[in-house]
Amino acid sequence: MTTLKGKDILRADQLTLDEIELIMQTAARFESVMRAGGRLTNMSGKVLATLFYEPSTRTRLSFESAMLRLGGQVISVAEARTSSSAAKGETLFDTGKMIESYADVAVIRHPAIGSAQELADGASIPVINGGDGAGQHPTQALLDLYTIRKEKGTVEGLTVTLAGDLKNGRTVHSLSALLANFGVRFYFVAPAALAMPTEITAGLRQRRVEIVETSDLAEAAAQSDVLYVTRVQRERFTDPAEYERLKGSYVVDLALVKAAKPGITLMHPLPRVDEIVKELDAYDGAAYFRQAANGVQVRMALLALVTGQA
Amino acid sequence: MTTLKGKDILRADQLTLDEIELIMQTAARFESVMRAGGRLTNMSGKVLATLFYEPSTRTRLSFESAMLRLGGQVISVAEARTSSSAAKGETLFDTGKMIESYADVAVIRHPAIGSAQELADGASIPVINGGDGAGQHPTQALLDLYTIRKEKGTVEGLTVTLAGDLKNGRTVHSLSALLANFGVRFYFVAPAALAMPTEITAGLRQRRVEIVETSDLAEAAAQSDVLYVTRVQRERFTDPAEYERLKGSYVVDLALVKAAKPGITLMHPLPRVDEIVKELDAYDGAAYFRQAANGVQVRMALLALVTGQA
Amino acid sequence: MTTLKGKDILRADQLTLDEIELIMQTAARFESVMRAGGRLTNMSGKVLATLFYEPSTRTRLSFESAMLRLGGQVISVAEARTSSSAAKGETLFDTGKMIESYADVAVIRHPAIGSAQELADGASIPVINGGDGAGQHPTQALLDLYTIRKEKGTVEGLTVTLAGDLKNGRTVHSLSALLANFGVRFYFVAPAALAMPTEITAGLRQRRVEIVETSDLAEAAAQSDVLYVTRVQRERFTDPAEYERLKGSYVVDLALVKAAKPGITLMHPLPRVDEIVKELDAYDGAAYFRQAANGVQVRMALLALVTGQA
Numbered sequence: 012m013t014t015l016k017g018k019d020i021l022r023a024d025q026l027t028l029d030e031i032e033l034i035m036q037t038a039a040r041f042e043s044v045m046r047a048g049g050r051l052t053n054m055s056g057k058v059l060a061t062l063f064y065e066p067s068t069r070t071r072l073s074f075e076s077a078m079l080r081l082g083g084q085v086i087s088v089a090e091a092r093t094s095s096s097a098a099k100g101e102t103l104f105d106t107g108k109m110i111e112s113y114a115d116v117a118v119i120r121h122p123a124i125g126s127a128q129e130l131a132d133g134a135s136i137p138v139i140n141g142g143d144g145a146g147q148h149p150t151q152a153l154l155d156l157y158t159i160r161k162e163k164g165t166v167e168g169l170t171v172t173l174a175g176d177l178k179n180g181r182t183v184h185s186l187s188a189l190l191a192n193f194g195v196r197f198y199f200v201a202p203a204a205l206a207m208p209t210e211i212t213a214g215l216r217q218r219r220v221e222i223v224e225t226s227d228l229a230e231a232a233a234q235s236d237v238l239y240v241t242r243v244q245r246e247r248f249t250d251p252a253e254y255e256r257l258k259g260s261y262v263v264d265l266a267l268v269k270a271a272k273p274g275i276t277l278m279h280p281l282p283r284v285d286e287i288v289k290e291l292d293a294y295d296g297a298a299y300f301r302q303a304a305n306g307v308q309v310r311m312a313l314l315a316l317v318t319g320q321a
Numbered sequence: 322m323t324t325l326k327g328k329d330i331l332r333a334d335q336l337t338l339d340e341i342e343l344i345m346q347t348a349a350r351f352e353s354v355m356r357a358g359g360r361l362t363n364m365s366g367k368v369l370a371t372l373f374y375e376p377s378t379r380t381r382l383s384f385e386s387a388m389l390r391l392g393g394q395v396i397s398v399a400e401a402r403t404s405s406s407a408a409k410g411e412t413l414f415d416t417g418k419m420i421e422s423y424a425d426v427a428v429i430r431h432p433a434i435g436s437a438q439e440l441a442d443g444a445s446i447p448v449i450n451g452g453d454g455a456g457q458h459p460t461q462a463l464l465d466l467y468t469i470r471k472e473k474g475t476v477e478g479l480t481v482t483l484a485g486d487l488k489n490g491r492t493v494h495s496l497s498a499l500l501a502n503f504g505v506r507f508y509f510v511a512p513a514a515l516a517m518p519t520e521i522t523a524g525l526r527q528r529r530v531e532i533v534e535t536s537d538l539a540e541a542a543a544q545s546d547v548l549y550v551t552r553v554q555r556e557r558f559t560d561p562a563e564y565e566r567l568k569g570s571y572v573v574d575l576a577l578v579k580a581a582k583p584g585i586t587l588m589h590p591l592p593r594v595d596e597i598v599k600e601l602d603a604y605d606g607a608a609y610f611r612q613a614a615n616g617v618q619v620r621m622a623l624l625a626l627v628t629g630q631a
Numbered sequence: 632m633t634t635l636k637g638k639d640i641l642r643a644d645q646l647t648l649d650e651i652e653l654i655m656q657t658a659a660r661f662e663s664v665m666r667a668g669g670r671l672t673n674m675s676g677k678v679l680a681t682l683f684y685e686p687s688t689r690t691r692l693s694f695e696s697a698m699l700r701l702g703g704q705v706i707s708v709a710e711a712r713t714s715s716s717a718a719k720g721e722t723l724f725d726t727g728k729m730i731e732s733y734a735d736v737a738v739i740r741h742p743a744i745g746s747a748q749e750l751a752d753g754a755s756i757p758v759i760n761g762g763d764g765a766g767q768h769p770t771q772a773l774l775d776l777y778t779i780r781k782e783k784g785t786v787e788g789l790t791v792t793l794a795g796d797l798k799n800g801r802t803v804h805s806l807s808a809l810l811a812n813f814g815v816r817f818y819f820v821a822p823a824a825l826a827m828p829t830e831i832t833a834g835l836r837q838r839r840v841e842i843v844e845t846s847d848l849a850e851a852a853a854q855s856d857v858l859y860v861t862r863v864q865r866e867r868f869t870d871p872a873e874y875e876r877l878k879g880s881y882v883v884d885l886a887l888v889k890a891a892k893p894g895i896t897l898m899h900p901l902p903r904v905d906e907i908v909k910e911l912d913a914y915d916g917a918a919y920f921r922q923a924a925n926g927v928q929v930r931m932a933l934l935a936l937v938t939g940q941a
Binding site for chain 1 (some may be wrong): 670696700865904926
Binding site (some may be wrong): 360378379382383385386389390395399400552554555591592593594599610613614616617 | 676678680704706708709710711719720721724725726728729730731732733734
């Protein structure tokens with residue numbers, strides 16, 4: 012039987028199809044209990060530790076809300092980089108040894124690739140990667156997958172455009188790996204300086220995934236069932252002028268949606284700045300706020316599954 | 322029937338007399354249960370989000386304690402300005418859309434006037450204003466009202482002195498609006514540079530509220546049932562020299578209380594620096610620590626009422 | 632009957648032998664319930680406030696985990712120095728008056744000696760000192776004592792080496808006072824600039840405690856049942872060059888352990904930087920991670936005892 016009990020969730024591409032299905036179904040089950048006004052107590056008596064070495068309100072709060080809605084409790088280091096053992100020079104391995112005594116499961120967000128793995132190496136409790144620099148962000152990819160299934164009924168055979176900063180966006184790295192399991196066709200839309208890394212496109216093509224790389228957002232949108240836009244993140248640029256030049260390149264507005272494939276679903280990991288105009292919030296296919304909300308049940312599923320409480 | 326279910330609490334002057342009475346009675350009911358050693362579970366299964374874009378230990382902790390004492394749970398961003406989506410450029414409207422998925426009710430503290438309204442515009446859950454810059458601080462005003470009723474038995478017909486920084490002190494802005502409902506006479510005591518804004522005094526006089534503006538604290542205290550002192554807040558001054566010159570202007574000491582109306586009640590929103598000398602802590606009428614304690618039951622009442630759990 | 636109900640825990644040397652025994656036995660009782668998979672609800676309905684004016688991930692999280700594992704709840708100021716009433720000039724006495732309304736027990740960590748006492752003077756609820764600058768850290772000393780008992784069976788008659796920064800290390804100040812109750816012999820191993828303060832060695836010798844002061848770690852280890860190493864803390868130095876020169880002086884490695892008394896127990900309050908090499912983690916006598924874990928049950932015992940819930 013498929014189980015995630017005791018496992019770390021570090022990369023989107025570590026998950027088998029059965030494991031992904033288990034996560035999706037567990038999330039759907041939790042969602043339906045909550046919609047019916049029911050109370051969940053799966054994590055009663057358990058403690059989650061959230062260790063955030065990089066600010067991320069949305070990811071941290073959605074994990075904490077998920078834990079509380081399962082009847083569990085939370086301890087948190089919201090400013091781990093400055094205020095913690097890290098400042099005294101402790102390794103993440105030792106931090107892992109520490110946290111296993113204080114919690115039953117841990118989520119880490121850290122600016123360095125591989126950091127979640129290092130914490131997991133030290134900790135005997137399950138560790139979930141809440142984003143490690145330009146590396147992976149598997150729980151975001153899972154909630155994105157969950158959202159596409161809910162919005163479209165299925166993921167199989169869809170055409171999905173990933174647009175924006177594809178170079179630095181760990182979200183799209185994890186998501187493309189995950190969607191590749193389901194026969195998805197991709198448009199990758201980015202300025203040349205922010206293109207999807209070639210090791211990722213090469214890896215996908217090796218898995219026989221169809222990819223079109225273009226800088227023409229309108230062309231891609233006309234062919235796509237889903238348009239997934241990411242923020243061009245100021246904090247990833249060293250040159251402010253380059254940031255200013257590129258950030259406005261791919262703004263999604265009413266005209267773009269009118270010219271796009273009818274019923275196109277708009278997604279965004281949030282926070283948005285001005286990548287999607289506010290006027291589109293009223294559009295039926297604007298799924299980005301529902302997407303954020305889905306983060307709670309998907310993270311509930313992950314917390315319950317890795318601790319064997321689902 | 323009067324209800325606050327589903328409502329935002331953004332301004333003191335939005336509340337009807339019936340709504341104020343409901344809040345006072347609910348707070349008194351919760352207080353009596355707690356005094357009798359009882360346990361409250363009104364907010365069991367519910368989550369409060371506290372979003373503090375400006376530090377305020379007292380307001381945040383009293384809301385969080387209120388939620389926990391009602392059997393609820395809390396997620397928190399204590400340093401929202403630097404560590405959150407805000408740094409990435411997210412609007413408060415979008416933050417409201419986010420937080421409605423993670424919590425059942427939210428409290429926001431923010432340096433900008435109107436910020437609580439903007440969050441409430443985005444969020445479908447009730448939003449409580451925990452202070453928006455020099456704007457409003459309605460929950461402080463409500464706990465102040467609750468305190469005066471407890472200390473004096475009634476508010477009707479009392480003479481109340483508001484002293485200190487009346488220009489920048491949102492507390493006294495919200496409080497004067499609230500007390501105006503109850504036939505209170507005011508002394509406003511402040512140096513000219515920190516006087517109560519004319520739009521507030523004009524608004525009160527239009528409501529036929531009797532106001533005496535003076536810079537003579539002793540004269541006002543001699544006539545007053547309640548002396549409400551506010552801190553001259555360093556962080557509201559751009560010129561440190563002006564701060565140093567003014568901060569000591571209105572110190573409440575033993576001599577002042579001896580010359581004041583017998584039984585005068587001393588209040589202060591806290592933290593105090595040296596506006597009220599420590600020797601007065603032992604004075605029976607020194608209500609400022611009891612006032613802070615009252616914040617818990619008043620905020621319990623607000624949390625339970627707006628979520629329909631009272 | 633011995634009781635700690637309503638008492639503050641401010642210094643290791645305030646505790647009687649009976650009180651120490653009560654803490655040890657309560658911690659052992661909680662530990663055995665948890666090991667058997669049982670749930671504790673001693674602190675159900677109670678709130679702990681953690682006030683950290685100085686970062687200390689390990690101490691804060693272990694207290695918070697302890698409270699949650701007892702069924703209680705937590706409110707927290709993780710960055711109290713910058714983000715709290717403190718920045719507005721509030722005294723710790725007044726902060727104590729505040730916190731007694733919001734919580735049933737408080738833990739404070741503060742860079743100034745005597746700070747925990749000042750908070751306790753203001754607060755009617757029990758206050759636990761989580762470390763006050765170069766002063767005391769009694770709960771660390773108690774968990775160290777608990778660890779030695781668990782590792783060695785008894786403390787009576789052991790030889791214990793305290794090594795590293797003995798001048799600034801509040802941990803070793805509290806611990807030496809506590810162990811002195813049990814007929815322990817000491818080696819104090821430190822460079823001259825970081826030697827144990829003479830008032831502490833004088834106090835111990837007055838109590839007829841046997842002390843050897845040396846800079847030869849190997850010699851001490853050869854005679855010792857327990858080797859307790861502390862970090863040479865960068866943040867205690869004003870001259871970085873002096874820090875660099877001294878920090879490596881007392882590194883514990885495989886060679887040192889091989890030459891030490893067989894079965895020697897290695898302890899460290901953590902975080903470690905490079906005082907104990909990672910290769911020693913696999914050594915049976917490496918107790919430092921178990922020591923950190925013991926912090927939870929010892930702090931559970933303290934929280935439950937001072938609130939009368941044990």
